[in-house]
Amino acid sequence: MSQCCVCNKNIISDLFFTPDEEHPSYIFCDSCYRALRELSQRPSETEYRQIDTLFSDFARNTHIPISVRNVYRNADDTYWENKDSAQKYQDLYNRAIDELLLTTGSHFEGYKVTKYLDIISCEIIFKNSFLNSLSANLDDFFTSLSFRERELSGSMEQIERAKKHVMAQFRKKAVSLGANAVLGIDFESTFGSDVVKISVNGTAVTVDKIE
Numbered sequence: 001m002s003q004c005c006v007c008n009k010n011i012i013s014d015l016f017f018t019p020d021e022e023h024p025s026y027i028f029c030d031s032c033y034r035a036l037r038e039l040s041q042r043p044s045e046t047e048y049r050q051i052d053t054l055f056s057d058f059a060r061n062t063h064i065p066i067s068v069r070n071v072y073r074n075a076d077d078t079y080w081e082n083k084d085s086a087q088k089y090q091d092l093y094n095r096a097i098d099e100l101l102l103t104t105g106s107h108f109e110g111y112k113v114t115k116y117l118d119i120i121s122c123e124i125i126f127k128n129s130f131l132n133s134l135s136a137n138l139d140d141f142f143t144s145l146s147f148r149e150r151e152l153s154g155s156m157e158q159i160e161r162a163k164k165h166v167m168a169q170f171r172k173k174a175v176s177l178g179a180n181a182v183l184g185i186d187f188e189s190t191f192g193s194d195v196v197k198i199s200v201n202g203t204a205v206t207v208d209k210i211e
């Protein structure tokens, strides 16, 4: 098992970034690599400070070759654009997200769980136009079926979009942990007075095909 040279986290998946080809044993985990890339996208001051905190020990650690540490110092657009490996990493990341196995059940046919990583959850809260119009037009609501159907389908569409959005975040979270599968996926919708909360949770794992 390899370790990230910035945060020392164990890297379980094959998803890591090698900052310097001369020193292939120094690798960045998914989170540190993403934080580094944030720097090239001109983050806000708060984001910048968070990233800087993450990297400050790494930048000071003289056991790490200077060429590896320079990746942090040179994290600008030109640097990343010229790196083929950054693109390779991105492709690998996207593929891992596409290939992530998801189930509401507790196992996958033909696979065995090799490691339980963590319970992950994501949520989204949004204003619901259907509920807004419902409270404003309560008297009309039951008499006007066409109104109801129209609003309801609009609302369903909104919920579907929210679900898609939250699932995309969820997949990213799982892949960042090194998971290639998530078990026991559970969606929950909570309706407030004029807001809806959609949340999803599950157990991130690594699985292997049973030979």
Ligand SMILES: [Zn+2]
Pocket (backbone or CB within 6 Å): 004, 005, 006, 007, 008, 009, 028, 029, 030, 031, 032, 033
């Ligand atoms: Zn790391």
